[in-house]
Amino acid sequence: MRGYSIGKDDYQARLRRIEGQVRGLQRMIDEDTYCIDVLTQISAVTKALQSVALGLLDEHVRHCVADAARSDDPERVDTVITEATKAIERLVRS
Amino acid sequence: MRGYSIGKDDYQARLRRIEGQVRGLQRMIDEDTYCIDVLTQISAVTKALQSVALGLLDEHVRHCVADAARSDDPERVDTVITEATKAIERLVRS
């Protein structure tokens, strides 16, 4: 149980849209679109990706972290939370 | 002259790789890959996109902003720089 099975179709739809946006960026470069407009589109794609990441993270805390907390296995809790914090750090830094 | 004509092939290659990474994310979701690994991959894609954006921005300042500065048209300089600052702000905030 990975925690995001409920919204799987939703994530797939969002990622397909992001894939289309990345192809759109290739077209923009190909057609010599004005730099600033390409940058605006890159910011939009980055935001869409981060929104997928935040959704996955919410479900991860809701399922994996909460399950671990209920397990009475302090080592497992520690592992799962340390892992989550590092993932959040990578998101904040990227 | 859009400013990024020199590195066009390089940008296209990088964006094709990013497109492949986004398809890889869809596969990861499909195969119920562990959340944290999906998040790590999303951070990698975000970094790759930001790196394309920083490259485009560098060339934009190098060409469009520098050209405007040499034009002796203060209004054009102002427009181009305000536009660049706003693009930087969107990148920093995204």
Place this chain on the structure above:
Amino acid sequence: MRGYSIGKDDYQARLRRIEGQVRGLQRMIDEDTYCIDVLTQISAVTKALQSVALGLLDEHVRHCVADAARSDDPERVDTVITEATKAIERLVRS
């Protein structure tokens, strides 16, 4: 129990250092320090602040979220996790 009582002194020490860095920025502006050096210092202060935030967030998940998960009160779990996700979102977006 706020979750960060253990490391309170450590947080205070880090925040005092950040306060000193912000005063340093005022001195830099006052002495007409080269822009790029001021910007480098601002990036350092931002990173230091984010590092405090990530530490607090780790402890928050470790204590408040884990406690809620053990409480068998689904509404409380939902409230606490939604709140944490929104805080992460603000960090990622800022």
Place this chain on the structure above:
Amino acid sequence: MRGYSIGKDDYQARLRRIEGQVRGLQRMIDEDTYCIDVLTQISAVTKALQSVALGLLDEHVRHCVADAARSDDPERVDTVITEATKAIERLVRS
């Protein structure tokens, strides 16, 4: 001429406010304020710092970069723009 002499008082006022906010964070930790509220305040301080950085960067491009562009010294232009791009990269990554 550092480029930000015009708005110097404004920058100082903003940095003094940020210094006050950082002292406020110390008080919040001292009074065991709820984690999430501390995190919200950290996001506000980070945004305020980034806003100072974006202002400085705008003026830097407007003055130093534009001056370099007008200098007919390609090496100087290259140095100044490479330096600005790296500062932007540090801001985006922090």
